[in-house]
Amino acid sequence: MLRKIFFVTALLPATLALSASLALASTTTDRKDMQLFKDVAKSVNRYVHFTIFDDVTAQVNNGIVTLTGKVTMPYKRDDIMKRVADVTGVVEVRDNIEVLPVSSFDDRLRYQVARAIYNNPNFWNYALGPNPSIHVIVDHGHVTLTGVVNNNVDRMLARSLVNQFGVMSVKNDLKTDAEVRDALEKS
Numbered sequence: 001m002l003r004k005i006f007f008v009t010a011l012l013p014a015t016l017a018l019s020a021s022l023a024l025a026s027t028t029t030d031r032k033d034m035q036l037f038k039d040v041a042k043s044v045n046r047y048v049h050f051t052i053f054d055d056v057t058a059q060v061n062n063g064i065v066t067l068t069g070k071v072t073m074p075y076k077r078d079d080i081m082k083r084v085a086d087v088t089g090v091v092e093v094r095d096n097i098e099v100l101p102v103s104s105f106d107d108r109l110r111y112q113v114a115r116a117i118y119n120n121p122n123f124w125n126y127a128l129g130p131n132p133s134i135h136v137i138v139d140h141g142h143v144t145l146t147g148v149v150n151n152n153v154d155r156m157l158a159r160s161l162v163n164q165f166g167v168m169s170v171k172n173d174l175k176t177d178a179e180v181r182d183a184l185e186k187s
Contacts, residue, residue: 033060036089040065043083045131049076052135053110055146056080056097063091070098070137106138109165113143116161122154134158134174141168149174 037060044056054076056069065084071077077097085093100106113136118127126133126149137144143162149155159172 032089033062036060036063036065036087039087039089040084043087044080047076047080047083049073049079050131052114052132053137055135055137055144058084063089064094065090065092066094066096068096070100070139072100074099100137100139103140105141109141109143109167110136110138112165113138113162113167116164117158120157120161122157138167142171143167143169144171144173146173147175148180149176151176151178 037058040058040060044050044058050056051072054069054071056067056071059066059068065087067081067084071080077095077099080097081093081095084090117123117134117136118132123134132147134145134147134149137146145158145162149158155172155174155176158174159170162170
């Protein structure tokens, strides 16, 4: 059974939302993988150096966790892998997390985009909590927005705020609460 699950910070309790695409096999394995996923997500979200400029995705398959995504520093990749390996029930961790290149241009762009989004009154509620729900990933001037927003209007507004800084491209991977709930119900 292959279970592919993405986790992002959200406005749901414990600031965690799941979106899942599943090939159903045994319900016992499904439950174990789902619980393992929740434990992995909690471990990553509680990592103190995990910021809005990092994004990590997990796939769980019979206790084997595959991590993908992008982080701003090499030590974050290593720390996250170690944290996930320590989660009870994890048999193996496959670390495919990329480290974003060091770039003063990208750093400046990250902060400009984050300020534009989180200083906008429409997004003040998203900034609540230790790990805000909208993540800004910048790689060589290309911006990707990930996370969860309340509705499609917020998704489109966040994207439009990014365009004012002369970025190379914008990829809007924000999901709405409804999309996340639908994905959870299907799992």
